[in-house]
Amino acid sequence: MMNPGLPLLPWIVCVAFTFCAYFPGHVAGIRKDISLSAPIMCRSTVQGRxxxxxxxxxxxxxxxxxxxxQCxxxxxxxxxxxxxxxxxxCCNSYEYCVSCCLDxxxxxxxxxxxxxxxxxxxSGTYRNIFDFCMGRCRHSSASVVHENAYASDFHHCFLVQQNSSGSVESDSGPRLPGINISIGRRGxxxxxxxxxxxxxxVPSRLSALNKCEM
Structure with a gap:
């Protein structure tokens, strides 16, 4: 007795072959036009609120x-x-002092x-200009009077000066900010x-006058 399923075998094979022809094998490729740029990271001031x-x-x-x-x-x-x-x-704000100094x-x-x-x-030297600006724009002893008050509202300074030898030296601001100089009689x-x-x-400022640094 003939198996009724045998005549269908060629059709099954043919259909399977045709089905696979429409779906080719795995194709792999590498795109060479993609470049991953390094992420931009910043350092920033953290002093102000x-x-x-x-x-x-x-x-x-x-x-x-x-x-x-942090940018x-x-x-x-x-x-x-x-x-x-x-x-x-000199500036009245630390952050604007740093921003201006970086110019x-x-x-x-x-x-x-x-x-x-x-x-x-x-002491070591500054590693980069951002370290310099952050350090110099913080107020120092030269910007206060009586050790508990600012001599001026503009007490964040980044001044860079040249001395008599031609080399550069930094200064935290004007020598006597907010101070009026008066000349008295001898004695x-x-x-x-x-x-x-x-x-x-203001006795703490007399040393600058006596050294003729004005």
């Missing part, structure tokens, strides 16, 4: 900074000197990398001269 400046010179609000890259939006202000006295290179037209990286972080001879004390003009003597 409201403003932040990154190491590219952009300044933004603390809420608008990218939490992953300010590129649509914000760059190298902004808002609230700064450019003749003194290559105001601060030369080749100059600041030669400067020491502190006065002792064992007259600082307190009596200032009291006569309704002012008070």
């Amino acid at each position: 409201h403003l932040i400046s990154d190491d590219n010179g952009y300044i933004c609000s603390a809420l608008s900074i990218n939490p992953w890259s 300010c939006p590129r649509t914000g202000s760059r190298y902004s000197c808002q609230g700064c006295k450019l003749d003194l290179q 290559p037209s105001r601060t030369k990286e080749a100059d600041v990398l030669k400067l020491k972080v502190a006065k002792p001879v064992t 007259e004390s600082c307190s009596s001269v200032c009291r006569a003009k309704g002012q008070s003597c």
Whole structure:
């Protein structure tokens, strides 16, 4: 007796072959036009609660900074000197001082990398211009009077000066910010001269005058 399923075998084989012809084997390929760029990461100031400046010179609000890259939006202000006295290179805001200081037209990286972080001879030098700007824009002893008050609202400074030998030296701001210089008679004390003009003597600033650094 003939098996009724045998005549169907050629059709099954044919259909299977035709089905496979429409679906070719695995095809592999490599795209060579894809390049993965390195992610942009920034260093930023962390001193203020409201403003932040990154190491590219952009300044933004603390809420608008990218939490992953720590970069300010590129649509914000760059190298902004808002609230700064450019003749003194001093600002009334730390973040704007850093942003203004990072401007290559105001601060030369080749100059600041030669400067020491502190006065002792064992102190190292700044690693980059961002470290310099962050360090110099913080107020120092030269920006306060009576050890508990600022001499001026513009106490964030990044001034770089040249000394008599031609080498650069940094200064945290004007020598006597907010101080009026009065000349007294020989033998007259600082307190009596200032009291006569309704002012008070600041002994901590006499050393700068005596060294003729003005």
